[in-house]
Amino acid sequence: MTSRTMQPMTAQQLTKKILASEELFILDVRNEEDYGNWKIEGGKTEIVNIPYFDLLEGVDEALDRIPNDKDVLVVCAKEGSSIFVAEQLVEAGRSRIHYLQGGMRAWSEHLEPVKIGDLRGGGELYQFVRIGKGCLSYMVLSSGEAAMIDTLRMTDVFEQFAREKGAKIVHTLDTHLHADHISGGRTLAVQNGATYWLPAKDAEEVTFDYAPLEEGQEMRVGNSCIRIQPVYSPGHTIGSTSLIVDDQYLLSGDILFVASIGRPDLAGKAEDWVTDLRTTLYETYRSLSENLIVLPAHFGQTGELDEDGRVAARLGDLYASNPGLRIGSETEFRAEVTGNLPPQPNAYQEIRHTNMGLLMPDCEEQREMELGPNRCAVHDK
């Protein structure tokens, strides 16, 4: 669309463009540090960074670098500075200029639901892709009931989705105590009269009631009996528990990703948990069916999304392709997962404490704490 005024672009529209591999030129006007830390990636986007405070006296520098024949999206932290710059680009005679509505903050919070597949007896499994931060939540639906796994903070999205599906949320489960994002599991459970499940070994310091998620205890959703089977799989945290859903899907939490494996250091115990991580990945998971479809709680890069925008892979295939599953000796493994790790996720200690109920930040503080990429994998940059 050609226009002589600037247009807002929502995070949802941006997601669709990325998934459809449409060409888009992004001008990110945040400061260099914030840009270096975290930016929009994926699809056929091309991106440059010129801080807005370098464009206060005019946008000539930007004009030289922005193509004339593509849609242009100006991006900043919230949206104010991107509107300021976008207006000047339009005044300078440029067309196809957009700004990202709500800025990187809205980008961080946008969730895109994608269907993973049908379950026995008419059930369905959905993945919610938080494309800006690389987080994934899951909803199991079966005959009027729903279970949420690794619920993100934006609980209204899940409530709305369940309502549209005519389902009552009866269980919310966290595979582990998250360090990169604030869990919505407990809030969603309280708001819907559901049960909140958390592995007891990750919950030693929590201040609230929960149901302990343990291996051997099964859970059912709907009267068609979709089975959720917990498998103790420590290593990212000591309590980390994977879930086998309907004997088809392995919800691996932050233990196994499509392109990497979980890092063992975010609770400060890397050395202690390396052996657990190796045992989980090289023995426990090895003993499971190769045909399980792995559904992780994160991705590191948008390249891990398939053409339908889903993040999923067959377990057997990951043993051939995932570098974290192909490390020969225990010594090499130890070196790889404890040395040279990426920086920790933003505010990860405060986020852990919030998820334990020890801290109660307000909405605004929660958004700030969650800015940036998830960085839960060993191979993230």
Next chain:
Amino acid sequence: MADIIVDAKGLACPMPIVKAKKGIDALQSGQTMELHTTDKGSMSDFKAWVNQSKHELIAAREENGIFTFLVKKG
């Protein structure tokens, strides 16, 4: 005491820096400007902006949600 005080409290990006730039443009080299802002986001932007300019950040502090910066014009 600064030569000029710029009050950008309650304003969101990009206004604190737009006002700060106007303020500092009105000064002579060696004079100082004090900026008051309540926008947490503009704090790192302001530091980045000063860093790449020839001006000098002399002091930065936070008190009761108000960020105060003292800058000497280069």
